[in-house]
Amino acid sequence: MEDTELERLFRLYHVPLVRYLTRRLGDRDWAEEVAQETFLRALRQDTLTSERSWLFAVATNMVRDEARKDERRRKHLQLLATEERERELDPPEYGEPDLDRARERALARRAVDSLAEKDRLALLMKEEGLNYTEIAEALGLSVGSIGTTLSRARRRLAESYEMIQADEHRRIGGTHGAS
């Protein structure tokens, strides 16, 4: 692949791919590394047909392969999750405290994690602008099933979020005022 072609791919897909992976992994550093690896693999391709679905599929598979690979990786993920939680409680040096936003992000993460893998990936890809054909190609599904998959994913995500949020409110209400 020519430099100019890779440059074009970067311009078009780097940002959505990193965002997709960050939403998927909850780890910006890892997302960028996977994205870089994805473009590295694209570089080795002579031509790409359905380039967007190819990039998202390769990135998704890479994440899946690595996640399956070993227990060490999972422990690393747990560590990252812990760090993420700590970071949410540790406001940026000059920033405004935004506990509500951090709490909302944590709720969203739990809601997204509660989805089935296929539903989650389809939804994340749709949010990045992939059309049904591209999603179907990336996930190995039939195009006709994507609408049903997305409708189920959206409903479950919204319901799960509301449920977790309600639990959280009950919990806060129950412990409020302690100390």
Place this chain on the structure above:
Amino acid sequence: MEHLDEGIIHTWLDGELSEQAASALEAHARSCEVCSELISEARGLTAASSRILRSLDEVPANVVPLGVESLRRPSAVAGAQPGAPATGAQHRARRAWFRRPQFAAAAALMIVAAGTWRVTRDQSNATIADFAAPVVASEAPAATILDSSALSTATAATDQIAGSARNQVGQVAGAAKTTGPVTPPAPSAKKAEGGATGRAAAEREAAQPTPEQSARERLAHSPVASAADAAAERKASADSAGKGAAQVPSSARAESDSVRLARFMNSPIRLGEVVTTGASASSKTTSVRAELADSAARSEERRVRGENAAALGAARNDSLARRQNQAAAPAAAPLRDAPPVDAAVAQAAGCYDLASLKSTEASLPSRVRLNTSVAREEPLLWYAAQGYPGNTAPIQWVWRIVPESGIQLARVEGDRRVLTVMISGAAATTAARVPCP
């Protein structure tokens, strides 16, 4: 006709239904109340799920991608054989710590902090009051007491600060050139795209060097700025390609600071760019942008200082009076060397019942006393606070006033603020003021 399938509705809302099927669906929806409600519900679910997913984002828009050349590095290629994806550890090992963007951001901010501090120290008139005056002029009714000479004095002083800071930042950035690249080199492909590159523009500026241009030129040659130029060029190139227009001329760099500020707020992040909010009535800030948030926060610091003073009528008036009497009286000691206990701080100090706050933090005291003694000065003034009854040592509490937000309370362990809570203001349930014991 039976009611519409939910999957079909979502397919239609996503614009994936064929024209014929879409027409049939729309016709049915117009006559079927149930399906119309289903469609409304589907719209709501789509919007809700998008909102939920967006809340996961920590990725700022238009992140500067790593250069294409970095992908061609032998080490990078060797580490990723087909079918054997590199692990995160391999990736991290590949990327040295000083090449990480976080380090670049931290280094840039340190440069700004050092430069700004030095310049501010050199300017005996550059006190909090200098920042306060323009803020008051634009935001507070008390602005009427400011005369034009006071404003122009403040503006001139802040202009001078910004200019000097730019130069110093440029010098430091130039010196940093020898420490090696912070980010990978820019793609070679961009050179073939024609037009003026950022570096070429900087070189042309260097042909007629002014202090500001010299600083920019040095910055442009710094490793950090190389990535900045690459990003700028990518955007310029993308923009011109999209519009069929010529490359962005180098004269774009000469546009006014306020225009630049407005432009970069919606432009890609450019590591190492010198940013000046020159036309702002509220502040004059010079910084090297590492990330958008960092730069904005840096500006905010100045603004906060100004607004703090602006909000504190008595303190500001004192400062103004001091400045107006400077000609007749010996120069007053700079406020920054003796942080004043502002009227607003004094007014906010006292005891608060935090029971009304919704917090999951068990260590939050039920009541807190906000003292006026300065607990720490960086990045802004933090005053001491303590929970009572009984101090919760070794946990240290500090507080400060955040303009437009209210009183912020933080728990500190060592050098880290492990918890911050707004205890008053629009963004929080206001804690009840109670008499101190």
